[in-house]
Amino acid sequence: RSFSLTTMSSNLRKTYTERAAVHPNPCARTFLELMERKRSNLSVAVDVTSKTELLEIAGKVGPYICLLKTHIDIVNDFDQDLVDQLKALSKKHDFMIFEDRKFADIGNTVKLQYGFGIYRIASWADITNCHSVPGEGIISGLKEIGLPLNRGLLLLAEMSSAGSLATGAYTAATVAMARRHQDFVIGFIAMRRMDAEDEGGDFIVMTPGVSLDVAGDGLGQQYRTPREVVVESGGDVVIVGRGIYGKGKNVEEQAKRYRDAGWEAYLERVRR
């Protein structure tokens, strides 16, 4: 593994600051600077169904994360006040917000889903993501809404779930699409560094399915540690979910533990 990483990407050994300094995309630049300033590459995936619980966890993990990952459409009592409070927390604790919407429709539809409806995702989520399966029109559609707002898009190049079809030619086609839309696509959801960077780009790799303690969730999710993700596979951001706020956990303690593990892995990688 180290061999393939060594030959792959010079961005691997650059600090987030060094990458920010030359990154052409404003959203990516802001995010890379934030990570270094806050000394955190931890994103917490808050998958809870009540507004109170979401805000409580966001407030607790806030000091330790670079990115709060939401599934806004699972919150039973969503309202505009939730969005306002999340934005206030993101300001207070200096993190960005990533709505993990996984857009997956044709261009004309995702434009409406991103900019309109009850959630108006584009109005508050700094970053969102989409699948590449509909073809490049999905990026063009989202871009029409997100680019004027300085938003950033992640493409799902790979998934952490068992039997994912995002492999091989699918992943390669996704990376190729990203390269053609570097004004808006800032990175990938992937399990490892995508080698498109060899060709001159800089994509931020965010990796879900990270845990220090468990192996799976019974519905196909598969876990890896922060060190495996960041050092061995070249991921930039570790996404941790129930490992931090699951039953009986001390949320702040766990957030600090994962923040430290992720950051140490990053330091080990850039020192190499």
Added chain:
Amino acid sequence: RSFSLTTMSSNLRKTYTERAAVHPNPCARTFLELMERKRSNLSVAVDVTSKTELLEIAGKVGPYICLLKTHIDIVNDFDQDLVDQLKALSKKHDFMIFEDRKFADIGNTVKLQYGFGIYRIASWADITNCHSVPGEGIISGLKEIGLPLNRGLLLLAEMSSAGSLATGAYTAATVAMARRHQDFVIGFIAMRRMDAEDEGGDFIVMTPGVSLDVAGDGLGQQYRTPREVVVESGGDVVIVGRGIYGKGKNVEEQAKRYRDAGWEAYLERVRR
């Protein structure tokens, strides 16, 4: 094309009634019976952002359709009353409701997105759909919520948009997944008949991107006629959008026109 269809699926020449009589899935059976009773294989995709407009179009196309296809998350003023009114219309005009959510996440997340949140999709949508890209856990997750409610799931085996990655091995893997979940998966979103039926199943094929008048939308959507879809490619349900309620259209007239075109194509196919 006729050669491959001839060799493919005996369901092609069966009437919806004949298929309903032997279909093991209650949701599929109900839907096939409805199509024959109403003499319609037309689904209208209502992609509008206001509740009033959605209800107005649903009321006008109601008498002509078997299935109303919604994107509930683009409606700016969504509320529970919208759902109640849609359900009342579906009863009054005898159609089913298909929320075109295109779920695309891991099993644990889609469970929450399907059953919870503001929309509570499983509580009112007879049919929904998902992408196969996360692997089979997505079907298991949705099934936990939908099966007890007698809901049905469509898998996106293909897409109508330009450059779609749902082709070849991806499509084949999707069909294989469906075959393993025939208690919940009632069919496919696809551009043509999927040949898994040869192996004993009966999947309802719904085809989007249908129009009698235009060729594309500038964001990658590609159109075909009802006859191309139903007779040449073996689709069961034609999904029509802006062709029916676009600017300056007489909605009832267009709905009747597409209903007739779809039904004639079906009669031509089963008579062969």
